[in-house]
Amino acid sequence: GAGVSQSPSNKVTEKGKDVELRCDPISGHTALYWYRQSLGQGLEFLIYFQGNSAPDKSGLPSDRFSAERTGGSVSTLTIQRTQQEDSAVYLCASIEVAGSYNEQFFGPGTRLTVL
Amino acid sequence: AQTVTQSQPEMSVQEAETVTLSCTYDTSESDYYLFWYKQPPSRQMILVIRQEAYKQQNATENRFSVNFQKAAKSFSLKISDSQLGDAAMYFCAYRSRGSQGNLIFGKGTKLSVKP
Numbered sequence: 001g002a003g004v005s006q007s008p009s010n011k012v013t014e015k016g017k018d019v020e021l022r023c024d025p026i027s028g029h030t031a032l033y034w035y036r037q038s039l040g041q042g043l044e045f046l047i048y049f050q051g052n053s054a055p056d057k058s059g060l061p062s063d064r065f066s067a068e069r070t071g072g073s074v075s076t077l078t079i080q081r082t083q084q085e086d087s088a089v090y091l092c093a094s095i096e097v098a099g100s101y102n103e104q105f106f107g108p109g110t111r112l113t114v115l
Numbered sequence: 116a117q118t119v120t121q122s123q124p125e126m127s128v129q130e131a132e133t134v135t136l137s138c139t140y141d142t143s144e145s146d147y148y149l150f151w152y153k154q155p156p157s158r159q160m161i162l163v164i165r166q167e168a169y170k171q172q173n174a175t176e177n178r179f180s181v182n183f184q185k186a187a188k189s190f191s192l193k194i195s196d197s198q199l200g201d202a203a204m205y206f207c208a209y210r211s212r213g214s215q216g217n218l219i220f221g222k223g224t225k226l227s228v229k230p
Contacts, residue, residue, distance in 0.1 A: 031215070031216060033217055033218075035218075035220075040222075041222055041223075042119075042121075042206055042220035042221050042222040042223055043160075043206065043208075043218070043220040044220075045217045045218070045219070048215045048216075048217050050215070055215065056215055056217075059217075089158060091158075091160065093160075093218075095216065098214075098215050098216040100216065101148055101165070101167060103162050103165075104162075104210075104216070104218060106152075106159065106160035108157065108158050108159050109158045109159075111158075
């Protein structure tokens, strides 16, 4: 079946603009994760969804970052008033059951560049 | 909080030779999962191999195997008969069993394969 998809693949924006990044998880996967990968760094956890609820938002770096998930499926990560330090690759992942031994499947990511 | 450390930013191996990538982690938990992910230039995170902490037997997947030393909190990846397609970033990751299941990543090791 189809894997995790993300759009856009690349996004270039100007400092101060808002951006929306989209993630389509694998159908039937109840848990969804957003990670950020800055240049030369590992992946940093941002937020986790179980269904449409986000029990843990502690990884969001500032209040400019928000995310939602609708219908237990598509998720949108929104960054308001973007800053140059927000430039990174944003990766989404989904898994059938959170916390299980199951594989967490990743999307190809969105590369965000803030000029 | 759990942490994952990869002490080798870059490694190089000759085609057909064997290479070992190092990973150590810190946790107070007794039950958890460990993973190695491969990230080629395409950005797609690919699961290479996984290990359950309560299993003493080291996991093996074709040319990939791990050396899991629970007491030492070490989880190294051995790649045998290295191929050009193995060139990529390799990330070691930790996941607590149960709970929300987000992955905690090391900073990665860039593996080059010389023909």
